[in-house]
Amino acid sequence: xxxxxxxxxxxxxxxxxxxxxxxxxxxxxxxxxxxxxxxxxxxxxxxxxxxxxxxxxxxxxxxxxxxxxxxxxxxxxxxxxxxxxxxxxxxxxxxxxxxxxxxxxxxxxxxxxxxxxxxxxxxxxxxxxxxxxxxxxxxxxxxxxxxxxxxxxxxxxxxxxxxxxxxxxxxxxxxxxxxxxxxxxxxxxxxxxxxxx
Amino acid sequence: xxxxxxxxxxxxxxxxxxxxxxxxxxxxxxxxxxxxxxxxxxxxxxxxxxxxxxxxxxxxxxxxxxxxxxxxxxxxxxxxxxxxxxxxxxxxxxxxxxxxxxxxxxxxxxxxxxxxxxxxxxxxxxxxxxxxxxxxxxxxxxxxxxxxxxxxxxxxxxxxxxxxxxxxxxxxxxxxxxxxxxxxxxxxxxxxxxxxxxxxxxxxxxxxxxxxxxxxxxxxxxxxxxxxxxxxxxxxxxxxxxxxxxxxxxxxxxxxxxxxxxxxxxxxxxxxxxxxxxxxxxxxxxxxxxxxxxxxxxxxxxxxxxxxxxxxxxxxxxxxxxxxxxxxxxxxxxxxxxxxxxxxxxxxxxxxxxxxxxxxxxxxxxxxxxxxxxxxxxxxxxxxxxxxxxxxxxxxxxxxxxxxxx
Numbered sequence: 380x381x382x383x384x385x386x387x388x389x390x391x392x393x394x395x396x397x398x399x400x401x402x403x404x405x406x407x408x409x410x411x412x413x414x415x416x417x418x419x420x421x422x423x424x425x426x427x428x429x430x431x432x433x434x435x436x437x438x439x440x441x442x443x444x445x446x447x448x449x450x451x452x453x454x455x456x457x458x459x460x461x462x463x464x465x466x467x468x469x470x471x472x473x474x475x476x477x478x479x480x481x482x483x484x485x486x487x488x489x490x491x492x493x494x495x496x497x498x499x500x501x502x503x504x505x506x507x508x509x510x511x512x513x514x515x516x517x518x519x520x521x522x523x524x525x526x527x528x529x530x531x532x533x534x535x536x537x538x539x540x541x542x543x544x545x546x547x548x549x550x551x552x553x554x555x556x557x558x559x560x561x562x563x564x565x566x567x568x569x570x571x572x573x574x575x576x
Numbered sequence: 577x578x579x580x581x582x583x584x585x586x587x588x589x590x591x592x593x594x595x596x597x598x599x600x601x602x603x604x605x606x607x608x609x610x611x612x613x614x615x616x617x618x619x620x621x622x623x624x625x626x627x628x629x630x631x632x633x634x635x636x637x638x639x640x641x642x643x644x645x646x647x648x649x650x651x652x653x654x655x656x657x658x659x660x661x662x663x664x665x666x667x668x669x670x671x672x673x674x675x676x677x678x679x680x681x682x683x684x685x686x687x688x689x690x691x692x693x694x695x696x697x698x699x700x701x702x703x704x705x706x707x708x709x710x711x712x713x714x715x716x717x718x719x720x721x722x723x724x725x726x727x728x729x730x731x732x733x734x735x736x737x738x739x740x741x742x743x744x745x746x747x748x749x750x751x752x753x754x755x756x757x758x759x760x761x762x763x764x765x766x767x768x769x770x771x772x773x774x775x776x777x778x779x780x781x782x783x784x785x786x787x788x789x790x791x792x793x794x795x796x797x798x799x800x801x802x803x804x805x806x807x808x809x810x811x812x813x814x815x816x817x818x819x820x821x822x823x824x825x826x827x828x829x830x831x832x833x834x835x836x837x838x839x840x841x842x843x844x845x846x847x848x849x850x851x852x853x854x855x856x857x858x859x860x861x862x863x864x865x866x867x868x869x870x871x872x873x874x875x876x877x878x879x880x881x882x883x884x885x886x887x888x889x890x891x892x893x894x895x896x897x898x899x900x901x902x903x904x905x906x907x908x909x910x911x912x913x914x915x916x917x918x919x920x921x922x923x924x925x926x927x928x929x930x931x932x933x934x935x936x937x938x939x940x941x942x943x944x945x946x947x948x949x950x951x952x953x954x955x956x957x958x959x960x961x962x963x964x965x966x967x968x969x970x971x972x973x974x975x976x977x978x979x980x981x982x
Contacts, residue, residue: 420981430899438897465861473855 382550384525385411386534387510388543389518393419396519399541400425403523406537411524414514433498437491444486448479508551518545580823581969583961593954600948607941620690620931623683625942627691628927630676631782632806632920633949634669635774635799639807641666641731642770645763648734651756653976654834657826658815659968663735664960665810668953670732673724675952680720680782684713691931694788703789711785719781723773730766737762741970752972775800786930790868794853799926801849805842805888806919808835809912814957816905816912823966826978829903833982836902839915843892846919850885871933872925880925880936887918920946 390396396413400422403410410426456462457469467474496502514520521543523534535546604626611622640662647655655662682688689695694711697704704711737759741747747755779799784791792798812835818824857865872881891914901907924938968974 434899473851473858476851476855 382552384531385510385549385551386523386525386529386531386538387547387549388521388523388538388541389511389513389545390521390542391518391544392542393519395542396521397422397425399521399538399543402541403521403537408529408534408537409524409526411522414510414520414522416515416517416519431498433491433494436494437487440490441483441487443490444483445479447486448482449475452478508549510549510551511545579825579967581965581967583818583823583958583966585958585962586821589954589958593951593958596947596951597955598951599944600946600951603941603944603948607945611941616690617932620688621928621937623679623688623691624927624931625945626679627683627782628923629942629945629949630672630679632803632923633946633953634672634676635803636807636810636916636919637665637668637672637953638727638731638770638774639804640811641669641727641734641766642774642804643807643811644734645766645770648759648763649767651973653973654831654980656968656971656974656977657831657980658811658824659738660964660966661814661818661824661961662811663738664957665807665814665953666731667735667960668956669727671952671956672949673728677720677724681717684716691786692788694785707788710780711788716781719777723778726769726773730762730769733762734759734766738968738971739964742965742968744970746970747972756972774803783926786927787868790865792853792857792865792868794849798846798849798853801842801846802888802919802922805839805846806916808838808842809915810953811835812839812908813912813916816909818961818966819905826967830980830982831977832905832908833899833902834980836896836908836911837982839908839911840892840896840902843888843896843915847885847889847893850889868930872929875933876936877925877929880921880929880938884918884922884925887914888922891918 388399390399396415396419400410400413404427413422413426415422452475453470456471461469464471500507510522511518511520521538523529523538525531525534525548531548535548538546607622607625611618613619643655644659644662644666683691684695687695694704694707695713697708697711699705709715741755774796776796779796780791783799784795812832815824815827815832815835819827854869857869871877892911895901895907896911924942928937
C-alpha cells in the first residue's frame with residue numbers, strides 16, 4: 380500500500396487519444412491506465428494490455444459447478460437417500476443434466492463477478508481514487524505511473540506535445556489488496572496480427 | 577491498395593469438383609444396380625441414402641442464404657466483406673434443389689411405402705387417418721415444389737439486389753437508405769418463407785413422416801440447427817480457401833472469429849434441442865414416443881447416436897471455446913470439416929435409423945453420394961464466385977466490415 384506519483388493527462392477526443400497512447404508507449408512511459416466514459420474498441424490492444432485471464436477463471440468455476448452438481452446428486456440418490464422415482468435408475472443422467480447446467484452457469488457467473496471485482500479492486504465501502512471526475516462524462520484520462528527514472532516535467536511536456544488538454548501530477552494509493560493485479564504491458568511494436576493484408 | 581476482386585477458378589479446383597461429381601454419379605448408378613432393383617430393404621436403402629444426402633446438402637447451402645437474410649434484417653455490417661461468398665454458396669440451391677425435388681417426388685409417385693408408409697394408409701389406422709389432411713401425396717408434392725421454388729426465387733432476388741449497385745459510384749445517403757430498405761424487404765420475405773418451410777413444415781414432411789405415427793415438436797428446430805451450424809462451417813471453409821488463394825483482402829481474423837462464434841453457439845443450440853427432445857421422451861417413457869429412440873439408444877445405432885453427440889457437441893464445445901482457437905485458420909478448417917461430417921452423420925441416423933431399424937449399413941455408397949453433392953456445391957459456388965466481383969464495394973455497410981473488431 381504504497382503511495383505513488385502519477386502524471387495525469389486529459390484528452391477530449393478519441394482521435395487524439397489513440398495516437399497519443401501509441402506515442403507515449405513508444406517513448407517508454409508506463410501507462411497506469413486510461414479512464415474513458417465508454418468502452419473503446421481496440422484501446423486495450425493499443426495500450427498493449429495482455430488478454431484477461433477472467434475467461435479461464437470462468438471455465439474453472441464452470442467445471443467446478445458441473446462436478447459439484449453431479450457428485451452431490453449422485454451421492455444423494457445412490458448413497459444417502461435412495462428413492463425410487465417413477466422406476467427410473469438411481470443414476471438418471473438425463474434428469475440430472477438441467478440441474479448440472481444451472482449449477483455450471485451459477486458457479487461461473489457468480490465466480491466471475493467476484494473475480495472481476497477482485498481484479499478491478501472493487502469492494503463495498505472501498506473508496507477509490509478518481510484521477511478526474513469528468514472521466515465518467517466526456518474526458519479520456521490517461522494516467523502515467525512515475526517510476527524512479529521518470530522525470531515529471533519531461534512527462535508533462537510530452538503529454539502536452541501529444542495533445543493533452545489538461546495535465547497535472549497526483550499522488551494516490553495504487554492498490555489496497557494483497558496480490559494486486561499488475562497489468563502487464565507488452566513492449567511497443569508495430570501491430571501486425573490485425574493489420575490489413 | 578488494389579483488390580483482387582475477380583475470382584478465377586483454379587484448374588485443380590475445377591478438376592476436383594468434376595471428379596467428385598463423377599464419383600457421385602457413378603455411386604448413384606452402381607447403387608441403383610446393387611440396391612435399387614433388389615428386395616424391399618435394398619430398394620428402401622437406395623432411396624433413403626439419396627433422400628438424406630440430397631436434403632442435407634440442400635439445407636446447408638440454403639442456410640447460407642438464411643445467414644445473409646438474418647444478418648441483413650439485424651442490420652449487420654460485419655459480414656459485408658465476405659457476403660458474396662455466402663451468396664455464391666446459396667446459388668447451389670438451384671441444382672441441388674432440383675435434384676432433391678426430383679428425388680422427393682419420385683419417392684411419392686413411385687410409392688416407396690417402405691420409406692413413407694403414409695402414402696397408402698390403412699383405413700383402420702386412426703392415427704394416420706387423422707393426419708391425412710397433411711400427409712397425403714398431393715399436399716406433399718405441391719408443398720415441396722412451392723418450398724423449392726420459393727427458396728430459388730427469393731434467393732435469386734436477394735443476390736440480384738446485392739449486385740444491382742455494382743456498376744456505378746458510391747450511394748448517397750438517401751439512395752443508401754432506400755437500398756437498405758429494399759434489402760430488408762426481400763430478406764424478411766425470405767425469412768418468412770424459411771420459417772414456414774425449414775423451421776416447421778419441411779422437416780415434418782420430408783423426414784419426420786418416415787416415422788409417420790411418431791411426432792416431436794422439437795424436430796424442425798433440431799433439423800434447422802443442424803443445417804445452420806453446418807452451413808456456417810461451409811461458409812468458413814470457402815472464406816478460408818479464398819483467403820489462402822489470396823482473395824478477400826478485407827477479411828481478417830476478426831471476421832473469422834465471429835464465424836467461429838456462430839459455429840460454437842449453434843453447436844450448443846443444436847445440443848440444447850437434441851437434449852430437450854431426448855429428455856422429455858425419456859422422462860415420460862410412453863411407448864408411442866420412445867419408439868423413435870428405442871433402436872437408436874438401445875439398438876444397433878447406439879454407437880452412431882453417441883458419436884453424433886461427441887462430434888457435434890463435446891468437440892466444438894471444448895475446441896472452439898478458446899478465443900485463440902476461433903482465430904486460428906488451421907483449427908477452424910479442422911472444426912468446419914468435423915462439423916459438416918458430424919451433421920451429415922446426424923442426418924444419416926435421422927433417416928436411416930428409421931428406415932432400416934435392424935442393422936446399420938454405412939458404406940461406400942453413402943460416402944460416394946455425399947462426395948457427388950460436395951462436388952456439385954464446389955462447382956456451383958466456384959462458378960458463381962467467378963462471375964461477379966468478390967466485394968460489394970458500394971454497399972453502405974462495407975466500411976463497418978473493414979473496421980470490424982470483435
